[in-house]
Every structure is written in C-alpha cells, then in structure tokens.
Amino acid sequence: MIKIFLFCLFLSTAAVAQTEAPKAFSNQQQELIKKIEDYFNGIKTIKSKFYQTSDNGATAEGNFYVLKPNKMRLEYNPPHPIEVVADGYYLIFHDKKLEQVTYLDLDDNPAAMILKENFSFDKEGLTITDFSTEPGLISVSVTKKSQPNAGNITLIFKDKPLTLKQWRVTDTQQITTLVTLNNMETNISVDPALFKFKDPKKNLRPGDVPRRR
Numbered sequence: 001m002i003k004i005f006l007f008c009l010f011l012s013t014a015a016v017a018q019t020e021a022p023k024a025f026s027n028q029q030q031e032l033i034k035k036i037e038d039y040f041n042g043i044k045t046i047k048s049k050f051y052q053t054s055d056n057g058a059t060a061e062g063n064f065y066v067l068k069p070n071k072m073r074l075e076y077n078p079p080h081p082i083e084v085v086a087d088g089y090y091l092i093f094h095d096k097k098l099e100q101v102t103y104l105d106l107d108d109n110p111a112a113m114i115l116k117e118n119f120s121f122d123k124e125g126l127t128i129t130d131f132s133t134e135p136g137l138i139s140v141s142v143t144k145k146s147q148p149n150a151g152n153i154t155l156i157f158k159d160k161p162l163t164l165k166q167w168r169v170t171d172t173q174q175i176t177t178l179v180t181l182n183n184m185e186t187n188i189s190v191d192p193a194l195f196k197f198k199d200p201k202k203n204l205r206p207g208d209v210p211r212r213r
Helices: 002-007 027-041 110-115
Strands: 045-054 059-067 071-076 082-087 090-095 100-105 126-134 137-144 153-159 162-170 176-186
Touching (some): 027 137, 027 153, 027 162
Antiparallel strands (some): 045 059, 045 176, 071 082, 082 090, 090 100, 126 137, 153 162
C-alpha cells in the first residue's frame, strides 16, 4: 500500500511512458496550448485540497502547495504517513512512519513543468503526445523528449475559466491513479517553511546530498 501511495503520484518517475510520436495540432489546438502555458506562467503559488483514487480501489486525500520556482509539497492525511517535497533542487519522498527518504532530481520528471517560473512545452523539452477537448474539459498528455521512459502525465483542465483540475498517471503495474484538486486557491500567501525538508536521519551531514548548481 505504501508503494502505491508513494509512486502513483503525478511526480512519480515510475509511470509508464507513452512513446508515440508527437502529434500535429490544429491552429485552434495550438492556441489552447499557448493558453495553457500562459495559465501556468500566471500562477506563482497554489494551495489546494486533493483527493486521489486508483483503479485498484486505493484512495487518499491531503493538501497540495506550490511556491514557484521549483517548490512543492504534498501532505497525505492519516492513516498514510507520506509527504512529498520539492525543495527547489530535489523531489523528496518521505515515509514518516518508517523514516525512509528518497531523493530524486526534480528536472528528471515532466511534472516539474507546473513548478517552472517561465514555462513553455518546447523550452522544457516536452513532447505533447495527446491533446483532446470535450465539453468543459481540456486534456494534455506529455513526456520528456530526452527521457521518454521517465514518465507520462495527463493534465486535465476546466476550460471556463482555464483551471487545472486533475492529473492522471499509470504505474508499472498498470494501475491508473487520478488526483483531483478541490478548493484550489492561486497567488495567495504560502509559508516558505512548507518547502524546507529536514532529513530524519540524525547522522545526515550537510553535503551528503549534493546540491545541483
């Protein structure tokens, strides 16, 4: 169960990549893609509740925070002792009960795009593998061009006004997880202390996890 909640997030590097070739988009679709880029670039902070469901029946909920650039926090409500922190350098998975910590390079995952200060799909080296619209909704699936096996993420937006509503991933066990944002607030004050992580291992010395320059 812990593995499911730890790695089925949109930030998981264990997701199954969709390696199909980039699609050609109509002028209208290109305009919507640019609108999505502008939407992300207009957001400096996010505070939201989230609810997570998987098709194996697992569920969880908690709180989601973003502070650009490159800072994010996911806190799971009990009984799941999980937190995920992007501290500006790393994506950190922490099982508070077991005191297990995993550090991942933040830029290795396509989901880091929502944490960028000046975002564009091309600049971030992202391939849009699918783009679809239906009444009230827009869905965009992306992978990293240089690392197609690093994961695939599908972002789902409400269209009026354009608002990020959900994301979806499928893990290596073919379990699909959907995360829904509720009561999302943007561009409000968010405490920077939320994105500072203190490793519970008492013997961890400064420099044991090198910072990228």
